[in-house]
Amino acid sequence: MKKGNFYITTTIPYVNAEPHIGFALELVQSDAIARYQRLMGRQVFFSTGTDEYGQKIFEASQKEGKNVQDYVDYYAQKFLNLKEILNISNDNFIRTTSKENILAAQEFWRLCDEKGDIEKRIYQGLYCVGCEKFITEKDIINGKCPLHPSLDLETVEEENYFFKLSNYRQDLLKYLKKEKSIIPEWRRQEAIDFVQNAMEDFSISRSVERFSWGIPIPGDDKQVMYVWFGAFINYISTLGWPENREQFKKFWQEGETIQTAGKDMVKFQSVMWQGMLLSAGLPTTDTIVYHGFITGEGGIKMSKSIGNVINPVEIVKEYGTDALRYFLLREISPFEDSPFTMERFKESYNANLANGLGNLASRVLTLSEKYLDECPEDLDNPLKNHFFNLLDKFDIKQGVDFVWNQIQFVDKLIQSTEPFKVVKLNADEGKNLIYHLIQKLFGIAEMLEPILPETSSTLKKLIKENKKPEQPLFPRKD
Numbered sequence: 001m002k003k004g005n006f007y008i009t010t011t012i013p014y015v016n017a018e019p020h021i022g023f024a025l026e027l028v029q030s031d032a033i034a035r036y037q038r039l040m041g042r043q044v045f046f047s048t049g050t051d052e053y054g055q056k057i058f059e060a061s062q063k064e065g066k067n068v069q070d071y072v073d074y075y076a077q078k079f080l081n082l083k084e085i086l087n088i089s090n091d092n093f094i095r096t097t098s099k100e101n102i103l104a105a106q107e108f109w110r111l112c113d114e115k116g117d118i119e120k121r122i123y124q125g126l127y128c129v130g131c132e133k134f135i136t137e138k139d140i141i142n143g144k145c146p147l148h149p150s151l152d153l154e155t156v157e158e159e160n161y162f163f164k165l166s167n168y169r170q171d172l173l174k175y176l177k178k179e180k181s182i183i184p185e186w187r188r189q190e191a192i193d194f195v196q197n198a199m200e201d202f203s204i205s206r207s208v209e210r211f212s213w214g215i216p217i218p219g220d221d222k223q224v225m226y227v228w229f230g231a232f233i234n235y236i237s238t239l240g241w242p243e244n245r246e247q248f249k250k251f252w253q254e255g256e257t258i259q260t261a262g263k264d265m266v267k268f269q270s271v272m273w274q275g276m277l278l279s280a281g282l283p284t285t286d287t288i289v290y291h292g293f294i295t296g297e298g299g300i301k302m303s304k305s306i307g308n309v310i311n312p313v314e315i316v317k318e319y320g321t322d323a324l325r326y327f328l329l330r331e332i333s334p335f336e337d338s339p340f341t342m343e344r345f346k347e348s349y350n351a352n353l354a355n356g357l358g359n360l361a362s363r364v365l366t367l368s369e370k371y372l373d374e375c376p377e378d379l380d381n382p383l384k385n386h387f388f389n390l391l392d393k394f395d396i397k398q399g400v401d402f403v404w405n406q407i408q409f410v411d412k413l414i415q416s417t418e419p420f421k422v423v424k425l426n427a428d429e430g431k432n433l434i435y436h437l438i439q440k441l442f443g444i445a446e447m448l449e450p451i452l453p454e455t456s457s458t459l460k461k462l463i464k465e466n467k468k469p470e471q472p473l474f475p476r477k478d
Helices: 021-039 055-063 068-080 099-114 165-176 185-197 227-232 245-253 263-280 312-319 321-331 342-371 384-392 396-417 419-425 427-447 453-465
Strands: 005-009 043-050 092-095 118-128 133-135 154-163 205-207 220-225 256-262 287-291
Touching (some): 021 043, 021 287, 021 396, 043 245, 068 092, 092 099, 099 263, 165 263, 312 321, 321 342, 321 453, 427 453
Antiparallel strands (some): 118 133, 118 154
16 A cells, blocks of 8 residues: 655756756656646655756856856756746755755754764865766776766865765665665666675765855855755755654655656665665655666767757747657656657657647547537546556556557547448437547546646547537647
8 A cells, every 4th residue: 555645856957057858858757757646646745946056057157257146046947947838747846055955954964963974084086077076986987087078087185074875885775675766677786786886985065165155064164065965955855854844754754755867866866865864864765766868869968069959948839848748758768768859759749649649639529529419427537547557667658658559549440430421320329439439538638637738638628518629739740
């Protein structure tokens, strides 16, 4: 039996650039899961936000000649706008520079410090500004960080605070050996391997002399929190922790907790963050779901210099929100890397939305409006439980595939039964066929609710009013 309340959060992106298609994927996937859980009758808290501290954000603001707070305010608004652009149903938008998050991060620091898990050390190492972390020699490829090969590594020696993650090796292995601590399974094995063979204590502060754009450390005005430590706290500060203990208890302690993240976040979200929670005496996350990357054609990583970056805002302007949601939830793998090109997008849009769902809805509703006096009152969807079971496994693509299989089935049903001919020869038999088609279309509309919420609402309204669409749901694009 599942716990009653449900909490889900995305990672929080750095605000040093415009929102990109990769984060749009994470938002839309999380939104579909949140909407599905609400349909199941659970009380849901869905959080997202922005990560606004860190060296690369400070440097980006200086490069643009802007005050750093003005800089993060500007870009945070860009991400906040995605709520309307992508029709995201999040309950809160947390910013790491907010007073609530700063106070929560400082309280969390105190808890870990009281546990004896924070100590000062002099550390020398190679630092990647792109990752905002020190990296080890075994991680380096051709003298560069593998994730940021265009950036030079900095040799840094300074006195920092460290979090004793190694104190929790056995506890983390116990946590990770739970079957659904990580989805998909191969990412769980990756996390276990990291804890067993590569996990180390990690630096959680920076000297104010070298870098001041961070959360102040309690009792030490010469250091600020390392961006990862302060940023992780957003996952609980968004619930009002530590002030709003009731809401925290309701969703984090007693509810089911889900985090979504990209595949490069495994050691950060499933190891470092979970170790911090163990130190603070707080419950670990129930499940973290990792998605792959969106790439250009041929698996090439998206890059501004290559010119294959996709702007989700521009797509929505031309094709509409649900068209983008559809592509992200069906044509992109929920767990593996997948290519996104405008050619693939347009081809899929015309075939599956304009000629598929849109055409079917027009055909069925035109028949209904012409031959049925009113909408049937006893509409039901016997297929929804199977559909919901697929979403329950976080395999959203399989769920959307199932809906489109139904669309194709109903299309073939029209071709084989020809109700538009039967109704002229035998009115009752023809009306029964049309009634059956309306039942099927209603079932499709109901299953679309967490996937294409706007389209679902439009279809249900047209079915209830027994009207054909005045305009195509998805106009064909040449």
